[in-house]
Amino acid sequence: MPFILDFVSEQEAETYASFILTKTLQDGGQKLEDEFIARDDFKQYLEMAKTIQVEVDPNSKQLISNYFVATRRSRPECSLPITAISKLTSLAESHARLRLSPTVTYEDALAVIRLYEQSMSYVYGKSICTSVCPQKEMDFEKPAQIHDTMVSFSLWLDKYIKTYLRDHSMTSRDSSMTFY
Incomplete structure (x- = not known):
């Protein structure tokens, strides 16, 4: 090897x-x-x-910021701290590094946000997310299913952000996103 x-x-x-x-x-x-x-x-x-030195692309920064604001507005019971933006960004940077990429992409930010949503459901109970975000479990043995789940999550996230931000200018990615 x-x-x-x-x-x-x-x-x-x-x-x-x-x-x-x-x-x-x-x-x-x-x-x-x-x-x-x-x-x-x-x-x-x-x-x-x-x-690997990474740069966060502007779309990723905007997605994390928009998600943060939408979550603070929609779920005050979660008490998302202001430091969450830097933590989500650090996690997205780590995700990019694990892919050996020098750029944090929209997909990196999306993966981190999905993990965050999953962890919130564990901490606050499924009720916080079942009515809000899709709770599909992923079968990591099936890359096509991972892709479909992440595209579905991306579409949900775009709608979620648009609901809580008036000037939401991000467009969600389409099915051309690459996840594994």
């Missing part, structure tokens, strides 16, 4: 990371002797990901 830090180019490392992700999704995360990632290799991958 090649060491991630030994790759000649970022493209080569990205191709390898994509291969690992695809195999993991196809195999349901089962350990295959000849394809299992050694702990040291995974540590090297994380070390490499950690060093």
Whole structure:
């Protein structure tokens, strides 16, 4: 198995990371002797990901900001702190780094917001989200289902934000988004 830090180019490392992700999704995360990632290799991958300098694209910043304002307006019982914007942004940056990407995309922000919505349902009970956001569980062995779930979530999020922000100028992404 090649060491991630030994790759000649970022493209080569990205191709390898994509291969690992695809195999993991196809195999349901089962350990295959000849394809299992050694702990040291995974540590090297994380070390490499950690060093990537990322920029947050304007659409991602706007999505996180709009989500924050809409959530504060619609769910005061959640008491979303002002620091949530920086935390959501940091998580989106981490998501981009794990993809070995120097840019935080709309999809990174969307994935983080979906995780946040899921965690709110665990903390405050499903009642906070069932009437508000779709609560589909994802089967990580089926990339097409992940894609469909995220597109559906994106459409819901766009409607949710438009409901609580008058000057909402973001347009939701269409089915051309790429999730895994």
